[in-house]
Amino acid sequence: MEIIYQIFIANGAFTTICKGLWVTVEISLVALILGTLLGAVICFFRMGNNRLMRFLTAGYIALIRGCPVLMLLMLLFYGVLAQSGLSPIAVAILAFALHTAAHVAELLRSSIMATDFGQVEAARTLGFSRIQAFRLVTLPQMMHIARPVYQSTIVNLIQWTSVVGYVTITDLTRVIYNTASRTMQPMITIIGGMIIYIAISYCVYGIFAWMEWRDTREVAE
Amino acid sequence: MGILDVKGLSKAFGDLPVLNNVDLSVQEGERIAIIGASGCGKSVFLRCLNLLEVPDEGHITIDGEEITAKGANIDLIRRKMGMVFQKFHLFSHYNVLDNLCLAPTQLLGMDRVTAEKKAMSLLSQVGLAAKAKVFPTVLSGGQQQRIAICRALMMEPKVLLLDEPTSALDPTMVGEVLAVIRMLAKQKLTMIIVTHEMKFAQEVADRILFFADQGIYEQGSPEEIFNSPQREKTISFIRKHTFFSYEISKRSEFDLMKLQGGIWSFAEKYGINDKHTYLLQLSSEELIYEFFHGSFADGEEVDLKLDVTYAQADDRIIMEVVSGGAEYNPILAESQDDDGMEHIGITLLKKRVSSISYAYEGGKNRVRVEVAGN
Numbered sequence: 001m002e003i004i005y006q007i008f009i010a011n012g013a014f015t016t017i018c019k020g021l022w023v024t025v026e027i028s029l030v031a032l033i034l035g036t037l038l039g040a041v042i043c044f045f046r047m048g049n050n051r052l053m054r055f056l057t058a059g060y061i062a063l064i065r066g067c068p069v070l071m072l073l074m075l076l077f078y079g080v081l082a083q084s085g086l087s088p089i090a091v092a093i094l095a096f097a098l099h100t101a102a103h104v105a106e107l108l109r110s111s112i113m114a115t116d117f118g119q120v121e122a123a124r125t126l127g128f129s130r131i132q133a134f135r136l137v138t139l140p141q142m143m144h145i146a147r148p149v150y151q152s153t154i155v156n157l158i159q160w161t162s163v164v165g166y167v168t169i170t171d172l173t174r175v176i177y178n179t180a181s182r183t184m185q186p187m188i189t190i191i192g193g194m195i196i197y198i199a200i201s202y203c204v205y206g207i208f209a210w211m212e213w214r215d216t217r218e219v220a221e
Numbered sequence: 222m223g224i225l226d227v228k229g230l231s232k233a234f235g236d237l238p239v240l241n242n243v244d245l246s247v248q249e250g251e252r253i254a255i256i257g258a259s260g261c262g263k264s265v266f267l268r269c270l271n272l273l274e275v276p277d278e279g280h281i282t283i284d285g286e287e288i289t290a291k292g293a294n295i296d297l298i299r300r301k302m303g304m305v306f307q308k309f310h311l312f313s314h315y316n317v318l319d320n321l322c323l324a325p326t327q328l329l330g331m332d333r334v335t336a337e338k339k340a341m342s343l344l345s346q347v348g349l350a351a352k353a354k355v356f357p358t359v360l361s362g363g364q365q366q367r368i369a370i371c372r373a374l375m376m377e378p379k380v381l382l383l384d385e386p387t388s389a390l391d392p393t394m395v396g397e398v399l400a401v402i403r404m405l406a407k408q409k410l411t412m413i414i415v416t417h418e419m420k421f422a423q424e425v426a427d428r429i430l431f432f433a434d435q436g437i438y439e440q441g442s443p444e445e446i447f448n449s450p451q452r453e454k455t456i457s458f459i460r461k462h463t464f465f466s467y468e469i470s471k472r473s474e475f476d477l478m479k480l481q482g483g484i485w486s487f488a489e490k491y492g493i494n495d496k497h498t499y500l501l502q503l504s505s506e507e508l509i510y511e512f513f514h515g516s517f518a519d520g521e522e523v524d525l526k527l528d529v530t531y532a533q534a535d536d537r538i539i540m541e542v543v544s545g546g547a548e549y550n551p552i553l554a555e556s557q558d559d560d561g562m563e564h565i566g567i568t569l570l571k572k573r574v575s576s577i578s579y580a581y582e583g584g585k586n587r588v589r590v591e592v593a594g595n
Contacts, residue, residue: 118308122369136323140314
């Protein structure tokens with residue numbers, strides 16, 4: 001117990017770990033929100049009538065999904081945005097948002113394609129506009145279909161942010177690495193770090209499980 | 222001006238013309254059935270009426286408002302037309318009651334209590350009031366289709382369009398859906414129904430449109446279309462759908478199971494009971510084998526044709542077997558036998574059918590068998 005206290009709590013270690021954890025959560029959360037919004041926009045054009053936009057978005061998705069997010073991050077940090085004066089965290093958020101957007105766009109597209117288009121036609125014949133039909137019929141159904149995959153996307157994103165140490169950011173992984181070096185206790189430190197990641201992931205799973213439970217209860221009533 | 226007017230409607234998919242310059246005027250309260258072979262454009266025509274398919278040319282006016290006009294409020298005009306689909310398309314994330322109440326509450330500003338009351342009254346008319354709180358996925362196809370009809374009626378459409386409403390259903394469920402449509406027909410609701418149920422079309426519709434050659438090929442009262450069609454394609458279509466026909470040119474190609482199956486589904490379509498169906502199957506089999514042995518040498522090509530007709534007027538089923546080859550009367554077969562055993566099938570048959578007759582004319586053997594209907 002003493003050793004665990006020494007590694008994770010004593011001499012400001014706890015504060016350092018909490019700061020690292022916050023950086024991880026901050027990057028993940030903001031990248032997730034931006035990425036989801038951007039993903040929705042990309043999906044809209046990917047499925048739209050404009051051929052040029054369809055081609056561009058398909059190309060974007062193919063490119064981003066085809067190479068490691070770390071490459072994208074380094075390209076932005078050391079190349080494209082090197083002179084921009086943006087903070088490393090801002091660059092990391094941008095990189096992960098761009099990455100998540102491609103995955104979310106494909107996830108949304110497959111979810112929309114899995115819904116029954118005939119139901120949209122049925123809504124249109126009742127007199128609903130295209131937007132109303134999307135909001136009342138497609139959206140709730142696609143959200144239900146997308147949910148399990150979206151939850152994995154979030155957990156993957158959180159784990160992928162562990163590479164931000166490459167661009168001078170001190171996130172949870174980097175803090176754990178530093179602590180392991182300082183205390184010369186890699187086994188205990190790294191296992192401790194893994195437990196924290198697992199805890200975050202299960203928080204995400206927990207939120208989704210709760211939403212699922214809430215929905216099935218409504219149906220039962 | 223009718224309740225629905227179509228002028229010069231044309232639609233092509235790429236290079237493939239589907240509809241060419243179609244005109245139609247539907248009067249209020251009229252019930253129209255559209256029949257025709259698969260791929261003749263009858264469903265596309267129906268879908269063009271409410272612009273689910275956008276026509277290339279033409280004008281469609283409903284209740285005085287032109288839906289094809291520039292700047293027309295399509296969503297508003299669509300409310301005048303209800304549509305029922307082959308595959309129901311109920312909103313799967315809503316229960317039955319919500320499916321019915323969604324459009325009136327959202328679009329007509331009806332309050333929820335009034336909408337529910339109206340929904341429940343419609344549901345009880347179609348016998349499904351007990352299913353109001355159930356989700357569509359747990360219902361049978363027939364139940365889902367009845368609810369889909371109610372959903373369309375909630376908007377009080379001027380015209381109800383039904384696109385093959387029974388084609389996706391098990392045979393056992395067709396009846397319950399047709400019963401609901403019959404009920405609507407009695408209430409003088411204007412309906413346009415695309416269907417493969419000939420008997421139903423004949424009984425419910427005021428006017429039949431036969432689609433072929435990218436448009437309305439022939440139209441008329443059920444009497445005219447089914448009993449005395451005038452044009453070539455109509456005649457052959459009606460014949461194919463009110464007759465069962467089977468031809469044999471090679472002994473080795475004779476498929477008894479296919480013949481029996483064909484007779485069985487013909488009988489089912491006309492509600493002929495099991496006893497008579499079995500008798501028809503037995504007669505066809507016996508007569509064909511009789512001619513195989515009596516009129517043709519072994520290994521020779523054969524020339525046999527079998528027709529089954531159902532005469533609705535006097536409720537009789539008539540089967541005619543026409544055979545080439547040597548003159549041979551299968552009805553007299555038993556007397557030519559010493560023990561009468563070999564032709565026992567024919568012997569049995571003669572005792573059970575209402576009449577059986579033989580004639581040899583124009584080098585063909587003809588046997589006509591009549592079975593009383595139900």
